[in-house]
Amino acid sequence: MSSTMRDVARLAGVSVKTVSNVVNHFPHVSPTTRTKVLTAIDQLGYQMNHAARSLSLGRTGMLALAVPELRLPYFSELSDEVIAAAQDRGYTVLIEQTGGVRERELEVLASERRRMTDGLIFSPVALRAGDAPLLEVSFPMVLLGERSLHSRVPHVAMANVAGARAATEHLLATGRRRIALIGSFDAEGVGAGSLRTQGFLDALAAAGLEHDPARTGSGVEWNRATGAAAMRQVLSRGVEIDAVLALNDVLALGAMRELFEHGLSVPQDVAVVGFDDIEESRFSRPSLTTVEPGRPQIARTAVEMLVERLTAGESAAQGPGQEVVAEFRLEVRESTALPTPAR
Amino acid sequence: MSSTMRDVARLAGVSVKTVSNVVNHFPHVSPTTRTKVLTAIDQLGYQMNHAARSLSLGRTGMLALAVPELRLPYFSELSDEVIAAAQDRGYTVLIEQTGGVRERELEVLASERRRMTDGLIFSPVALRAGDAPLLEVSFPMVLLGERSLHSRVPHVAMANVAGARAATEHLLATGRRRIALIGSFDAEGVGAGSLRTQGFLDALAAAGLEHDPARTGSGVEWNRATGAAAMRQVLSRGVEIDAVLALNDVLALGAMRELFEHGLSVPQDVAVVGFDDIEESRFSRPSLTTVEPGRPQIARTAVEMLVERLTAGESAAQGPGQEVVAEFRLEVRESTALPTPAR
């Protein structure tokens, strides 16, 4: 069907080595020879066979990115950024979805696709503390997540505790005292949920306040529907609230939706804060105050760390479990605005 | 580093052919032999080298999906559905982004990644009528889009004209007469924009109405920000409106946001309809009436058509440019609700 390097070599009257030298931009090829080869390639419409190259080199040029779900805005935006960063370094990204389910997250580590990619950027959300040993894998991997889970695997973390704490402090600073917590997490989990909750509780404690469990709306899956349901749960208990901290933006958006259904206005009656800074939060009504966790930096850093491992050769193994914590920023928007003084 | 089929064969005391037979689930392998081989595989932790297999078989087991942008909800949801459908058939999906830019869409057709995948599901949005010949490619491809662009390439289309017409008729049926059109498109384009606009105009014409160009808000890039800007444009002209048809959901969401900024309420003052039925539209405030274009069916059908081409062998070339048009459904939600009669 398609032509091979041998065909090109024959047509150009050179050897396969020379063709290889040309396509790989090796030095030490005379201009005349180069031209001959390029002409032949053009004439035959030659395109390199990627499988053969991979087999020979022992690398595929692909990185895998494993995320819970692509349809969650945070992860689709993250994927976009990872793809861009990888592209800059000559890598192609293969996305895998785990559904945020522990079994499927563990499967990712042993998947057949590990043999199709040179390395993995893995964002687990359902693994537990006891799973740490399973992360000691033999292939290059960079984790997106919390330090609690892994010992010697390099990873890029976000400031979950500090971010949630800052968000909560912002609510406190604007006079709110009865803050609902929307979204929960697997008790054995070590993911963002427990850390963000920690930051929330820390801020309350520092202000001498205690969290009333009746103000917690549970929802392990973080999407709009569970956000709405969790909010409904809290409201149905008849407990008074003047603010909401949601564990992420989509939960917050679902919660806002539910508040409106109940005739409560944001931010006049209830202030709302999210976490993630997805694009939608800038266009919701009202726009959502949220924690920007440094997602572009996370994507870029993860790719850089992984590519570095890949190109470092033998020295790769020696590297200690590197950790980078991205810088966060609180994006204050309408959902936590104070009533105008004039009022 | 890792072990090969030869190693397994040696340890199991059989030949590579037998190992191959076992891992590929060929019949005619005695249970005892199978067990020996599986034990050896287990013992060595053998995993097949994917590149070698691809080289030998001449297929990679990967399908490419080229979309404008993953961060647009419509495409992240579509990607999820395509990945699921491909997985069911044993294929892995590689996502490529074109940014909705014509040059990059053309690049996709010649990309190095074509050699890494067995086929392509391509959703072009910026190609023009004159580009049709460029789509006569030598590799298996299924297009997501409009029939106007391609002659003999199999494709899966959505009912853009009929869907937009139904949406517009719904607005007319609820008494709206001064409908703004939000979003525009490349005049030379043949994408969804022109077709949806066509459906809109058709519906108006059928009702004996004419569209006032002052009610068109332009925005070629379809996202929330342009939706808001387009709405602002229309409102700033001082022209009266009682409804909005946006060319897709994110434009509609941006437009709603802008209407609120101007103190207009939806649906009391202005009714709004979108197109795509992204998940967010069910949770916006108010929830958005929209056209559900049959996206799951589109994803499934596209994968089925492509896989069929791939497995059909030589007969593949003979197939005529198959076309499937997905069934749409108008999802009526709050954004077009009639004021309650009691009022």
Added chain:
DNA sequence: GGGTCGTCGGTAACCGGTTACCCGACGGTC
């Protein structure tokens, strides 16, 4: 009991690149 058929498994060529190693040619030096 010998021949034939069917089953199971071995051998080796092949997929299409990369690259270690080698050689030939050419320019420069004494």
Added chain:
DNA sequence: GACCGTCGGGTAACCGGTTACCGACGACCC
């Protein structure tokens, strides 16, 4: 004019699977 160093370019082995072809062995039949 002979020798040496340098550099462009050729040959062939190798990456790790798949598979055409072939041989061996057991069962079944006459």
